[in-house]
Amino acid sequence: MAKTAITPTRDQDYPGWYQQVVRSADLAENSPVRGCMVIKPWGYGIWENMQAVLDRMFKDTGHENAYFPLFIPKSFLEKEAEHVEGFAKECAVVTHHRLEPGPDGGLVPAGKLEEPLIVRPTSETIIGHMFAKWIESYRDLPLKINQWANVVRWEMRVRLFLRTAEFLWQEGHTAHATKEEALEETRLMLDVYADFAENYMAMPVIKGEKTVGERFPGADTTYSIEAMMQDRKALQAGTSHFLGQNFSKAQEIKFQDKEGNESFAWTTSWGVSTRLIGALIMTHSDDDGLVLPPKLAPKQVVICPVIRKDEERDQVMEYCKSLEAELKAAQYDGQQVRVTIDARDVRGGEKKWHHVKRGVPIRIEAGPRDIESDSVFVGRRDQPKSSGMGRSEFVAKVGEILGEIQDGLFQRALAYREENTRTFKSLDKFKKYFTPKNADKPEVHGGFAKCYFVDCAEVDEMLKPLKVTPRCIPLDQEEAEEGRCIFTGKPTKTVGVFGKSY
RNA sequence: CGGGGUGUAGCGCAGUCUGGCUAGCGCACCUGGUUUGGGACCAGGGGGUCGAAGGUUCGAAUCCUUUCACCCCGACCA
Known part of the structure; x- marks a missing residue:
């Protein structure tokens, strides 16, 4: 049996494999608090790239970022009946605001709050409350806001990235004068998500409407993008909700139209979360660890200097540094190529597997022999074999190769879904x-x-x-x-x- | 929250049934040496409240009670 970097393999134990990939790729760890996770730099780097792309897409479609508070008065949540029912069971509740020394030397909560505060499981209610204040006339519409935030849902069963008690996400909230416009917004943001999933995550998705039973609590219509993971299970990767006038009626989001009549606004909300990182892992990764689509990889190219003798060090490092500079001048996806040199003093094979497990799309090895022939040794994460290539040729082609990897991952995932x-x-x-x-x-x-x-x-x-x-x-x-x-x-x-x- | 399983070094595990030398192994880590286009080899070394608390016992990783965490299945969910 061929040696794999990850044990167990996907076939042997899929959930076990997932955990090992997350750990081996240094993406995240469990925290001392049940259900919460620490996102490590490599995992957070992926999230930052996701944020950057999505944020641009949101702004391109006319949204502005804002920030609403973590705490929501309990009474707010009680306003929309279905919404309460949907989220009440998993709300974290803050009841005190002070700690005092207890009888046994520890600290005990003191200073009971008059009204308990809910840690937001989502922000429809608090944002709706503010919208009601901000919106007076049709001239204030549409109002299109997004926020990047953390939310808390006290889940029974948790899994890193896929379902954690606290997670990071973005939630868009918009208010419109007409039903048609709100529906259009709901669909537009679904398209944005699908575009992001397919063209950045290289993850094929099915855009669709949720059935009544699967709807967001309080929504008239919920749309989602659904992706197939390698265990052939479905993962809901993003949702966009048409909220009708449910929240505006519950929270009095009213405006005067051109004729001077008062009417309720039509609202939407939509979100994607750090769950997308779980989706990314389960769509592309293999038995050697994480596989990242180049567009979202924190580093797209890693250069590993091959130094056998001390005398060679300066020359090899020089070669690698100038190569790094040339690659940084190259473009992929409208940005400079993200490249790094791994000059750690560890053995070559070990170094190679480190980057394989973390899913770096392209590995470069450069040593005296390559210098002599003015070439580089190129390993692609999507292919098992490495091969030599002229240095200038590689520099000229790096964007193209990254593009090939990106497309290849998408095609492979699409074929897998179609087969199944x-x-x-x-x-x-x-x-x-x-x-x-x-x-x-x-x-x-x-x-x-x-x-x-x-x-x-x-x-x-x-x-x-x-x-x-x-x-x-x-x-x-x-x-x-x-x-x-x-x-x-x-x-x-x-x-x-x-x-x-x- | 219900059923099942697992907690022993950073990671992966043995030892637990049947209590008994100083708690082991592989990988990783540190030192020295030999190597060097590949997850090296040899020698030496560091690291453990055996998940936690209580109990039984001359003696507990091992038996009993409680508890916590994680994993799988179920209910619920982005």
């Missing part, structure tokens, strides 16, 4: 598809299933024993042909994507 997506006309076959071959390893199952269905509680009930959920109703329905719901037999035009999910 099937259309079903019979319920028996659908059930068989989702029945694990091995009861001890229930995570090994079919993939995505497409079929006609009717969005109703009856279908949800039928799916429960299979542990399958409707992921979304894809927006690009091939044809609106009439079909039959494979669960109920009723006529329908709706096609859904089904799968097991994170």
Whole structure:
């Protein structure tokens, strides 16, 4: 058996593999507080790159950043009935504002708050409250705000990046004069997310509408992008909600229209989180560790000097430094290439695997022999073999190679999803598809299933024993042909994507 | 929160059933040497409240009780 850098492998134990990748790539660690994570520099670097791209996209579509507080008065959360129901169970509550020495030498909470504060699980209520103050006339609309923040949801089951008690995200909140405009905004931001997922994360996604049962609490319509992970489970990677007038009515976000009539604004909200890093890991990484799409990699090229004797040191370092400078002058994705020299005094093989595990797209090794032939030794993270290349040729081509890697990752992920997506006309076959071959390893199952269905509680009930959920109703329905719901037999035009999910 | 599992050095583990020399192994780390286009080799070395607390015992990593954390499955969820 070939030696892999990560044990267990994906086939042996997928969740175990995921944890090891996160650890081996130095992305994050658990914190002393259950459910919280420490994001380490390499992991945070990915997040910073995601932020930079998304932030630009938000601004390009007319949004402005602002910041709203971490604490929300309990009474705010109580205003929107469905919203409360959805989030109440997982809210962290602050009840005191002071610590005093206790009888046993420790500290005990003192100074009880008059009204408990909720640590935001999301900010619709506090932002809505402010919107109500800011919006008076149609001239104040649309109001399009985004905030980068942390939120807390006290989850029962946590997993680094995929579900943590505290996570980082962005939440966009907008208010509009008309329903049409708000709907358009909801769809536009979904498109932004899909664009980001596919063209930056190299992760193919299905854009769709959520079924009634999967909707955001308080929304009229929820859209999402859904991606397939390598264990063929679905991961919801971003959501965009059309909130109708639910929140504006609950919070009195009113404005005067041109005719002088008072009406409620139409609002939206949309978000992506550090969960995207989990998505990235599970879309591309292999049994040797993390694989990063070049556009989001904190470092795109690492140069490893090969120094055998001390006398060679200066010459080799000189060669590497000038190469670094040339690469920094090169462009990829409209920016200078992100390159670093790893001059640590560790053995070459070890150094190589360090960068393999962290998913650096291109590794360069440069030693006396390369200097002699004015070349470099190039290893690509998406290919097993390394090869030599002329130095100037490499410098000229570095952007192109990064582009090839980026595209290759997307194509590979897309092919994987297509291979594992099937259309079903019979319920028996659908059930068989989702029945694990091995009861001890229930995570090994079919993939995505497409079929006609009717969005109703009856279908949800039928799916429960299979542990399958409707992921979304894809927006690009091939044809609106009439079909039959494979669960109920009723006529329908709706096609859904089904799968097991994170 | 329910069921199952695991906590022993930074990482991966053995030892626990059947209590008994100074708690071990591999990798990593430090020192010296030999190596050098590859996850090296030899020698020496550092590092442990055996998850935590309490109990049983002459004696506890090992038995009992409680508790915490992590993992898997379920319910819930970005």
